[in-house]
Amino acid sequence: MPASTPLPQFDDVLDAAARIAPHARATPVLRADALDAAAGASLLFKAEPLQHGGAFKFRGACNAVFSLSDAEAARGVVTHSSGNHGAALALAARRRGIACHVVAPQGAAAPKLALIAAQGAVLHRCEPTIAAREAMCERVRQATGATLVHPYADARVIAGQGTATLELLAEAPGLDLLVVPVGGGGLASGAALALSGCAPGLPLVLAEPAGAADTLRSLRGGVRDVDFVPDTVCDGLRGTLGEPNFRILHGYGAEVVAVDDADTIAAMRLLLTRLKLLVEPSAAIALAAVLAQPARFAGRRVGIVLSGGNVDPDTLPWAAR
């Protein structure tokens, strides 16, 4: 998405909500007394592990796929993805009955690749670099005429991801803050759009791995940091903040909390034990950000988007330590 492209707006989130309503789940908002007690706050968890495909990614993918004209749709869609977006796009494409090509780097999590393949998508493996992924994607696009649906730097995807926050705000009125994870920034910038229409000025806190804190540096410096090597257990948050995502988050005035992996893993265990919900490290990081800064959240009513739950219960990260 070139820097000159107009950014999606709040109305695009409303359009997305209507477009995906027949397909996506309105996931529940969950609570747990023990987590409220641990945080000294009221925590309202939007449970996207219960979304189709096990992550919020289905919202954006679905909005993109059902935005296509029939002629575009007939040529299919293509993306590169470390997992959840690829699975989501495959699911959405299957629902519309069109082809889906997914470029997946070596090292992507096995359960996520299995989800993608199970939906009938064509997998194209490549080296785990951004450059290799984009090159392979372009090759497939030129060969098939498929429409590229970028995992996060895409207006339709951003608007779709915003519907998670839209639903949370409707079901849990009176929030004092919203906390979401940030990687490429699809979920986060969608949240900013939803807030801008429903609760303008509500603080938006982004939870980011300390080992992949490009968003922290980018928003602080006012310039996108695109040159870093991610080192984090949060496999969904290793990407670089997208360009439109940066502009939206910068414009909204989102704040970033950098979180150590050890805190994220502890939060993941707490969510399983207390909320009974299996979430990915990339989702648990949002609770970890809250627990790491008790003074900031004490006594507040805090919305938290738990982004996904595609993780192998036999290799939970705390058991491996």
Next chain:
Amino acid sequence: MPASTPLPQFDDVLDAAARIAPHARATPVLRADALDAAAGASLLFKAEPLQHGGAFKFRGACNAVFSLSDAEAARGVVTHSSGNHGAALALAARRRGIACHVVAPQGAAAPKLALIAAQGAVLHRCEPTIAAREAMCERVRQATGATLVHPYADARVIAGQGTATLELLAEAPGLDLLVVPVGGGGLASGAALALSGCAPGLPLVLAEPAGAADTLRSLRGGVRDVDFVPDTVCDGLRGTLGEPNFRILHGYGAEVVAVDDADTIAAMRLLLTRLKLLVEPSAAIALAAVLAQPARFAGRRVGIVLSGGNVDPDTLPWAAR
């Protein structure tokens, strides 16, 4: 509860719903595509692991505690429980600000005892036999004047547990069957009462461990089987079907499916992987019953009450095998 005591009725479930509404959570109904595909049916899971205390037991305990007169309440409550009911009664008593005594047998699950103690209840340990538990309970009752709140053979408890089914029927209309676990029969007989008012004649299927199948034998023979030694991983389902519970379930015409522990453990793993929800074996057994009889449930819309989720994620039963 003597055999002459009148049984609770549908109206008691409605009264319970109003009484506990300020205190209990209206837990969500969850779904997972992969589980629907595995069963060849539409499965709607009432998620009681998300109830206060992590199990449906809070409903019955809360109804009992808030049914007491002020004079009765001032003397507190007492129960014997392998865990979840004890924790639930402690929570409910704390909410009303009254004393709670819990008689817990040796061998009860540590996370459940911790929950009880954390609520300020007085723990009284005893041998793991029904006789020892009842004797200790009676001793406490005589010393304190506390009201006995039996885990399941109690009209107020049964009516309270019925509210889980009441909510499920309201949120998921058009069910073809309802499946619930059965141990002492509090949840199951409450479900029968709720069905009798809201969906009379709807088949009620009880999932019972093959190693503790007294309900199967009792309903088949028309006489309560009270002489058996339970052998099952389902620690919440080792009790003997209660007398009023038997009468209600027999009157409703409930059917029983006996389930092997291995199937229950496989279902527990499936629920964690696919529904992302951590449930006890005593809850997972209900899904196991559905998966064990595909022909019976194929193409149907099936309500399933997942009863609780108090289990240690570090000692999951499939990892121990």
